[in-house]
Amino acid sequence: MSELTKPLTSDKGGGLPRVVIVGAGFGGLHAAKALRKLPVDVTVIDRRNHFTFQPLLYQVALAVLSPADIAQPIRGILRRQTNTEVLMDEVVGIDVQARRVGLASGMQFAYDYLVIATGATHSYFGKNQWAPFAPGLKSIEDAIEIRRRVLLAFELAERQMLEHGWHPPLNFVVIGGGPTGVELAGAISDIAKLYMRHDFRHIDPTKARVLLLDNGPRLLAAYPPDLSAKAERELFDLGVEVHTGSNVTNVGPGWVEANNQRIEGAVILWAAGVQASPLGKMLGAPVDKRGCVLVDNNLNPPGLPEVFVLGDLAHFEQDGHQIPGVAQPAMQMGDYVGKAIAADLAQQPRPAFRYFDKGDMATVGRMAAVADVKWPFKAHLSGFPAWVTWMVVHIFFLIGYRNRLAVISQWIWNYFMFTRSARLITGDQRLPGWQDQIDAGPSPQEEDRTAAVR
């Protein structure tokens, strides 16, 4: 690998084992923290400067929370951990023989242990040309872009109503009925029906339609069937139109084709599939069809005991099932890395990793959720009790007291005041009409209008 021919630049001396952690998500950060008291030198490499609390990302996308409420500078999280340094850079090559990683900056890092926890990104199942028309939700930038599109859709409808006395249907189409799709659909319904009620003079935002398309027979396929049914019922009560068995065959600007029907969408969001980060493949180890690295019960790829693969990037099977790509297993895997390395240092055999599943949950709008609780007791919760459980759990896992306080106070405020002050359009402020004119040249229709006006 030609990127890796450069001499090492980062040898700090000292001779302690060097642990390089790539990716500061739930898995990477938990691994770093689990190593804080061990005699090792830790380097955390991430291409962003902040950790993102992904389970609440949809609330940034729908203007409930601000980016800073759910993101935290990685340096801030690890500032007091003296055996750990943070580097903002991107890994572009791994040489497992020489035990080095190559970075986008040109630097190289030798490792004694390598922890890869770079997660997953959206998958359009080979149709990447759909991406500009139906953005997905994985980063703060994605959330800001979705917020921009959703808020601009209302602005555009108001303008069109004023101009023509008519506007195209204000449809919000969410593709994919997993937890993210369900949460997005519920939250869009909330914003339209509750929070925007008094804001417009020409349109009625409560008449916006929210369509949730899933190609399976039921929503939340990973949950028990009774909870899927409850989530559908709760979405129905919110006015969300759930279309299971919808096979999306094409997506274009402002439309989706599903089951040979064309659905117009003022905003289309993608929550249908994920694929592993490309770092899995750089290892040269076996991967599954989504690019996740097959790992043994020490979280190692075959033959690479010094490499750990965690979180969404790992394909780990337990009791015949692949464990899901959510925060809980990633955190437990991170913690496990600390135990495994401690065992090595003590020259003891490593324990085997075992995922302890406390359950799953997803919110459905402002006051409802479904929860498949497995610990400390077993229960299927729905509605308000599930929603309260969801809130408590998510506040608990947020990093930093300030964020917890900020999110709690923001939720209470939104809940009682029906206003959302995070409702900012930043970035490109142009309404879609102008954007077409400027970016893509006038469409035939636009040209007519322009000609008539100028």
Place this chain on the structure above:
Amino acid sequence: MSELTKPLTSDKGGGLPRVVIVGAGFGGLHAAKALRKLPVDVTVIDRRNHFTFQPLLYQVALAVLSPADIAQPIRGILRRQTNTEVLMDEVVGIDVQARRVGLASGMQFAYDYLVIATGATHSYFGKNQWAPFAPGLKSIEDAIEIRRRVLLAFELAERQMLEHGWHPPLNFVVIGGGPTGVELAGAISDIAKLYMRHDFRHIDPTKARVLLLDNGPRLLAAYPPDLSAKAERELFDLGVEVHTGSNVTNVGPGWVEANNQRIEGAVILWAAGVQASPLGKMLGAPVDKRGCVLVDNNLNPPGLPEVFVLGDLAHFEQDGHQIPGVAQPAMQMGDYVGKAIAADLAQQPRPAFRYFDKGDMATVGRMAAVADVKWPFKAHLSGFPAWVTWMVVHIFFLIGYRNRLAVISQWIWNYFMFTRSARLITGDQRLPGWQDQIDAGPSPQEEDRTAAVR
């Protein structure tokens, strides 16, 4: 004007006088609120969906506050004001004869009264090619971009130190010693010397230099000389290097040329000049050299009693002095529009506008400020008392209880905890090294470095 040939699309009937307000800053919003009980139809047009509390924008740029803390959706502010509608659009033409404005969308609006309050933007004194190297601070986007550059500068220095054992001087150069320049310089010094202390392993952020360049003989030229001297003293105590009498003759990527000396800057910020929004010139009325519209004591341009020009866009002289382009006069001018239109409706003579100056203030870092108080008592304050006054006044004028609570709690948190969780890099995450390589091709200097690295 050819843009204005299209028939009106927005006549709501009812026959009430139509007031069109362009720009929802301090002036425009105060005008809208002052009209809330009058028998008029009000339309507020802004190209953004949010009001920005500009006096605190520098705190977003330096990661103290989040964008949503100081920005508020315009619709939210005016949602309960039933005689008022909000339109997100941009005015591209004004026909004062036909009393119509033309919008970027192609729509047109007739008015009986037109209120123009579109403010000002940066001026590079004809050197717009400097803009990419030295961004100014007028919008939320500007603040996010400055935040990105400042935070990336530290990340880059850490990486260079790790890679080469050396990094170029971590200089932050602020051009312009008015209130914005003083506030930016003080806040950068704070972030480097207090908030980043424990975050890096290879660089010492407290050794960053902050240079404040002004071409005049003293900072804060609009303030009394004793306060300028105090501000300089306070900046000196913070470690900011103040260079008055610095004539900037050129700005390029990473450097400033002033008084025939070249100063390297990891980040260069522009706070030196403003020019009026182009809407002033569209009126066809006389403007001053910065493009501000000369208005009489009814805030009308000559011969246009139905047009009011407010805030930074107005050139209004009182007692032989032009009143400054800050929030206070803009708000009072907005209020005045309500009184003037009420007088017209009552068929009374309009009162004359008179600016009531309560004083000026600027912060200098974390615990100091200068304030030229003129009401309710006269005093020149500096240091901590000025800073407390500044805080109280700014909290008071923030729009919305939630924002006030959020900002107070954020300030208290930052003050005691020495952490800033708003310290996010969003948008382009690449460090300058990569960015140059990818966006602009290597500069000669970059090329050398690249050659050495690869």
